[in-house]
Amino acid sequence: MTMKNNTDTRQQILDTIRTIGRPGTDAVIAYLERSNYFRRGCYSHHKEVGGLAVHSLEVYDHMLTHAGGLPADSVAVVALFHDLGKTRHRDGRGHGRRSVDILDECGYILTADERTAIGRHHDRSLDLLTCPLRRVLTAADCHSTGAWKRAHPKRGGHRPFTR
Numbered sequence: 001m002t003m004k005n006n007t008d009t010r011q012q013i014l015d016t017i018r019t020i021g022r023p024g025t026d027a028v029i030a031y032l033e034r035s036n037y038f039r040r041g042c043y044s045h046h047k048e049v050g051g052l053a054v055h056s057l058e059v060y061d062h063m064l065t066h067a068g069g070l071p072a073d074s075v076a077v078v079a080l081f082h083d084l085g086k087t088r089h090r091d092g093r094g095h096g097r098r099s100v101d102i103l104d105e106c107g108y109i110l111t112a113d114e115r116t117a118i119g120r121h122h123d124r125s126l127d128l129l130t131c132p133l134r135r136v137l138t139a140a141d142c143h144s145t146g147a148w149k150r151a152h153p154k155r156g157g158h159r160p161f162t163r
Contacts, residue, residue: 057079
C-alpha cells in the first residue's frame with residue numbers, strides 16, 4: 001500500500017469507517033479526531049508522525065488480501081481499531097483491551113469475534129484457531145511491523161506476543 005501523505009491516510013481511514021456505518025460511528029470518528037490517532041507513531045515500529053494510522057491501513061490492506069470468507073466489515077473494524085488503545089498510553093502494553101474499552105465508551109458495537117481479535121491480538125493464552133478473525137489480524141499485524149523493521153533496520157522493530 002502506498003501512502004502519499006497523512007491527509008490521504010486520514011481520509012482513507014475515515015471513509016472506510018463511514019462505509020461500515022455502525023452505531024457509534026460518529027463518536028469513534030470524533031474520538032479519532034481529538035486523540036493523537038492520526039499524529040502519533042507506534043512505540044516499537046512505524047515511529048514516524050502518523051505511523052499509527054499508516055500501520056492500521058497496512059494491516060487492513062494485508063487482511064483484505066488474506067481474509068478469505070471473513071465479514072468485510074469485521075476485517076475493517078479489527079484492522080483499523082486494533083491499536084486504538086495506543087492513543088492513551090505511550091507504552092503499548094494492554095493496548096488491545098484499552099482499544100475495546102475506547103470503542104465501548106463510544107458506543108461502537110462489536111461482535112464477540114471482533115472483541116476477541118482486537119482485545120487479544122498479542123495474547124498467547126488464547127488458541128488462534130478459535131477465532132479466525134484474530135488469527136488473520138495477528139498475522140497482518142506482524143506482517144506490517146516486520147515490513148517496517150526490514151525497511152528501517154536501525155530503528156528497532158516489533159516484538160510480537162510480548163507483555
